[in-house]
Amino acid sequence: MPSALPHVAVVLPPREGFGPGRTGAIGLLVRRLTQTPGYDTIVVGGKQDGAIFPGIEYQTITPSMWSLGSTNMRYAGAVADRLRQHPPALIEVHNRPEIALGLAARLPGIPVVAFLHNDPQEMREASSAAERTRMLRRLAGVITPSEYLRQRVLDGVTNPAVDPVVLPNCLDLDELPPRGRRERVILFAGRVVENKAPDAFVSACAAALPHLPGWGAQIIGADRFSFDSPDTGFVQMVRAAAEGANVRMLGYRDHPEVLQAMARAAIVVVPSRWPEPFGLVALEALASGAALICSPRGGLPEVAGDAAIYVNPDDPGEIAAAIRLLAHDDTRRAALAEAGWQRVQQFDVVPIAARLAALRDHVLTRHG
Helix, strand or coil, X not given: CCCCCCEEEEECCCCCCCCCCCCCHHHHHHHHHCCCXXXXXXXXXXXXXXXXXXXXXXXXXXXXXXXXXXXXXXXXXXXXXXXXXXXXXXXXXXXXXXXXXXXXXXXXXXXXXXXXXXXXXXXXXXXXXXXXXXXXXXXXXXXXXXXHHHHHHHCCCCCCCCCCXXXXXXECHHHCCCCCCCEEEEEEECCCCHHHCHHHHHHHHHHHHHHCCCCEEEEECCCXXXXXXXXXXXXXXHHHHHXXXXXXXXECCCHHHHHHHXXXXXXXXXXXXXXXXXXXXXXXXXXXXXXXXXXXXXXXXXXXXXXXXXXXXXXXXXXXXXXXXXXXXXXXXXHHHHHHHHHHHHHEHHHHHHHHXXXXXXXXXXXX
């Protein structure tokens, strides 16, 4: 029988993976938030190269090659054509303002909310204050995972038609691997790209490891979130430096393997150079029981609070000093791990999904 619950169509970016072995942060978050109480959720996205996550209704969108416009607008047109067949009560679009605005124009009777996971000032149709003003006027809502990103939306905007809302990213704490005996491992997990600063991590380990007998360091990640990620020049440079620093590069690993590695590592380092919109890796490190060293940029302080040691990502010597400090101090590591575990309770999927349900209720009431 058809569900009596209101339907929400969650629209992924057209190239977002949504299945084991090829999923980034947005796909993982959407998977968790399909648990939001009081709503039936369908996920709409591009063609997948393998199985999708089980237990979730997924609709594949293939834009016509003969349609005019950008990739995003052709995708928005195809999504609109699909949703007209069975109109949802609400549409949520992840990380593509251009697609959200396109759907709002094509489906004027359905409220559209945009989830912005990256800096809107670097996105099409949101880069200028005038564009963000129009976006806030035309959409039913805008949600960001951090106050840092919320302020980036509002930068230069006067009298916004809707006020952006902060809804932090979440984890399903019940799905985390059990935390066991800590290994003397210093871990970097994330994309091997310049703005994540794996090169600074390697330089810091090169300085710290000679003073830490019995300790090792690892990098998990690649240029992209896939097993066939390209071997870029930057990846090659980091690999060469890692070999000289006795840092093991393990390449891309599926998300469950990353969490298992965090559950074993004594220290996780998140030295991002760019202002992280949120900092999901830092949250996962806290939840996994590792002692966290991270950059103070962007949304990272909102995630880690007082449960981390903050370091300048452009100063490998400062990172090395923090690594040595924690490696030599079992009590400090344990205290940070406990503080992290207490902090992550507020980021569990249960309270975050309840907040999302309340936001959806508010949007539907306002547009009812």
